[in-house]
Amino acid sequence: MTSTGEERDGAGRDGPWWWERRRGAVLDVGLGAVSAVECAVEGVPFAHEAGLPVPLGVVFGVVVGAVLVLRRRWPVAVVLVGIAVTPAAMGFLLGVVGLYTLAACEVPRRVTGTLASMSLVGTFVVTYLRTRGDVEGEGALVFVLSAFMAVALTVPPVLLGLYVGARRRLMESLQERADSLERELSLLADRAEERAEWARQEERTRIAREMHDVVAHRVSLMVVHAAALQAVAGKDPEKAVRNAALVGDMGRQALTELREMLGVLRASEKPVRAVAAVADVVAPVAVVEEGPSLAELEVLVGQSRAAGMSVEMVVQGEGRAYPAEVEQTAFRVVQEALTNCHKHAPGARVVVRLAHREEEVAMQVENGPREGEARGADLPSGGNGLVGMRERVLGLGGVFVSGPTDGGGFKVSAVLPFR
Structure with missing residues (x-):
């Protein structure tokens, strides 16, 4: 026809x-x-x-x-x-x-x-x-x-x-x-909607990870100090006063970090929604806020020592200025690893290693076996610490490894490229 x-x-x-x-x-x-x-x-x-x-x-x-x-x-x-x-x-x-x-x-x-x-x-x-x-x-x-x-x-x-x-x-x-x-x-509209949903999911995951890192570490130390305060309140009043002061400092630091995080989220709310709506470049959705750096690791380790943990810090190579997201990720990995040591290996000896290399920075937190007489503070665990660390490291193209050691302890290792 x-x-x-x-x-x-x-x-x-x-x-x-x-x-x-x-x-x-x-x-x-x-x-x-x-x-x-x-x-x-x-x-x-x-x-x-x-x-x-x-x-x-x-x-x-x-x-x-x-x-x-x-x-x-x-x-x-x-x-x-x-x-x-x-x-x-x-x-x-x-x-x-x-x-x-x-x-x-x-x-x-x-x-x-x-x-x-x-x-x-x-x-x-x-x-x-x-x-x-x-x-x-x-x-x-x-x-x-x-x-x-x-x-x-x-x-x-x-x-x-x-x-x-x-x-x-x-x-x-x-x-x-x-x-x-x-x-x-x-098709492009459907793909943009999928990317926007993916971006929103990534942002929710990032916020949950930041909240976990900030709250879990500080609150864990507060619980440890509170337990020590309860143990020595009647025997050593001066030590109880010091522990109470440490608990107060930890609480103020946790509130300060939470306040800073919420301020960044409010400031970046419109840009994040715009990027999610356009969905052309979804990788930068994870907004990098001003956060901790590698220079604060000594303070972090000192806080764990003040809580009664035996921590040794070993630094190899010459430190330098890294991108903000690299320094924050490295700090959070060490922070979360120390938090896990407080939860799961009270009384164990912990070694924190930091290596500055030509094109990468590596960190490792290893604890020995838990001492039998050491009593934990009954800290709750959500099981998201290792998951969050892995997500952070892999998001920057790094390598993350964790697992038990031959000596009965546990080890967390991460390598982050910065070039």
């Missing part, structure tokens, strides 16, 4: 048989009726010339003209019928509309050119032969008149059909491109 595109102006199919739209069916039936009437009228002189009964000529004309109804279904057949009845001097509307339909539909251009040439030659020959007897001695005039009639009845409908067909194909191409772009935009 071929189509001229006239029935594709609207969406959907509501026409009968081969018509896609009802309007196209009405148009073709109307053209067929007009063509049938025209050919019926032209069938009367044809019957006289051929020596046939007039009713037979009229019926023949009606049948020939009605063929135009099939122009969308079989345009080649319609044009061939028009060429075939050219000697009978009938079917002018049939020929013109048939050529237009043939040129506008998806028939190969070679077929269109061949049939158009046949129609042109047939019209010229028939016009020349019929006009020659009426105009005597004017051969040149008859030739020009015949050529003009052949061109007028053939070339304009073909050119118009080629234009309409090219315009329809262009519109279809643009429509397909628009549909393709709409699908791509829909």
Whole structure:
């Protein structure tokens, strides 16, 4: 089946048989009726010339003209019928509309050119032969008149059909491109929504990790000091006073860090939402706030010592200024590892190693076996400490390893690249 595109102006199919739209069916039936009437009228002189009964000529004309109804279904057949009845001097509307339909539909251009040439030659020959007897001695005039009639009845409908067909194909191409772009935009919107959801999830994870690191360490030390305070309150009042002061310092430090974190979250709330909404660059969603650095490790280790832990710190290499996210991650890893030592290995000896290398910084916290007589402070554990450390280190492209040692202790190691 071929189509001229006239029935594709609207969406959907509501026409009968081969018509896609009802309007196209009405148009073709109307053209067929007009063509049938025209050919019926032209069938009367044809019957006289051929020596046939007039009713037979009229019926023949009606049948020939009605063929135009099939122009969308079989345009080649319609044009061939028009060429075939050219000697009978009938079917002018049939020929013109048939050529237009043939040129506008998806028939190969070679077929269109061949049939158009046949129609042109047939019209010229028939016009020349019929006009020659009426105009005597004017051969040149008859030739020009015949050529003009052949061109007028053939070339304009073909050119118009080629234009309409090219315009329809262009519109279809643009429509397909628009549909393709709409699908791509829909996919991009879905992908942006997925990235935004991923960014929000990452931000929630980051906040939970920061809260865990800040609260767990400080509060763990506070619980340890509170337990020591309870143990020595009646025996050594001076030591109890020192432990109470340490508990107060730890609480103030925890509140200060929490306040700073909440302040950064409020300040970065709009940028984070904007990045999540655009979802073009999702890696920077984790906002780097001003936090602890490697220079504060000595203070961190000193706090654990003040809580009664035996901690040794070993530093290798020459320290330097690292990116803020590297220093914060290194500090948090050591902090969380010391917190775990307070929870799970009270009384054990702990060694903190920090190595400054050419393109990376490495840290390791290793504790020995827990001493049997040492009693823990019954600190709760959520099981997220090692997970948070691993996420931090892997997020910077580093290496994280943790596990028990041969001596019965536990070791946490991390390597962070900074170039």
